[in-house]
Amino acid sequence: MKTLILSTAIAALAAGAALAEGHGATVRMGTEGAYPPYNFINDAGEVDGFERELGDELCARAELTCEWVTNDWDSIIPNLVSGNYDTIIAGMSITDERKQVIDFTENYTQPDPSAFVAVAGNDVDLAGAVIAAQAATIQASYVAEMGATLLEFATPEESIAAVRNGEADAVLADKAFLAPVVEAEADLAFTGDDVLIGGGVGMGVRQSDTELRDKFTAAIQSMKADGSLNAMIAKWEIGEQF
Template identity: 70%
Template sequence: MTTFLKLAGAATLAATFAASALTAETIRMGTEGAYPPYNFINDSGEIDGFEREVGDELCKRAGLECTWVTNEWDSIIPNLVSGNYDTIIAGMSITAERDEVIDFTQEYFPPDPSAYVALSGADMDVKGGVVAAQTATIQAAYVAESGATLVEFATPEETVAAVRSGEADAVLADFAYLKPIVDASGGELTIVDDSVSIGGGVGMGIRESDGELKAKMDAAIASMKADGTLSDLIAKWFDGRMVKF
């Protein structure tokens, strides 16, 4: 997340955080709540989505009592490290930079392509135009290195709004996030390229000091893969996508 310096600062906090998550009565599951279908806030004001269902099932299998909290994306790793919650389950791709600061479980969602989306009929040059991306994401880093002009926003909704307003020529984000927005746009938006491969699979972030919690979650993820539950949840939330682990 964010710059390497910010991550390094988070690592320093990690070294001073002494309490293990497993000594707490309840494990706090941290998510963004703004990135459907991975996670979002439903009409009842509750955290919902693919990761809510996955997380609840993981806690059940691990024999843990869990509660859910939301946190803005750009500070989600530092606030895990400083103890505001015990896990990150927020559509976070496993990267080498992030892995220097926190630990990851095995992936619970395979690598997903990113996509560029622009206004329909626009003559879009994804390498030479202005491209919006959410701050501190793998997409923002990719755009910054691509030759395009990067404009960053705190939330994914703002990146799409920038395209609609003309502030950006296109947005780069996960295909699974952008496709429903394009489908619901009535032809206003179009997918320019849906084959951008960046980042690894999605895993749960856990403090480096919480090895026991990581082991419990790894075992629970493995069991969900083995009996097909995880594949079923992916198919449910991602338009019938078939994934075999």
């Protein structure tokens, strides 16, 4: 993920602590709204996708009233810490680096395979390639660590466009996100091996909000126990079930 300024998080601690005492009537669920099938904006202008359905069910099980808020990915963690919303539910993988700034619930997906996509028919040497990825993601960090040339973009759509226009040799993203794109566009194809990164996807909360974290974790555990989470994962074709 993109380096976060820890002093900014510390400065916002007072706001987070106040909210931790009690969220009042409504818990604000922050998402990106631009990463199908996890989250996207539908034709009615509403947040939709796997995480919308999941989040609504988790709020019901936790007996919380929730509302949805959208935020650009590159500032989604700082705006959580600053108190602009109370959770992140946005396809965010649990990593040690992110845990320095925020806390996470138990994971609600297994680590999802990430995959490379290139122009169909191109023989791409990934180790020496120019690879596009969305900024502040585990995929961007992985590309940097593998020694390839990293091109970062604000949105996942821009990272795919970089492959189409020849700016990048390949793009690395969650396979669940890339699969419908490859299926719809004959000029793009998977290349190389899938990679597993991160510790699965969880809800992000402020480090002071332990009560809220535990309520959502209990709801996630109840969905795992009764099979409803696996049914939802299968419906949205997110990845491996629990």
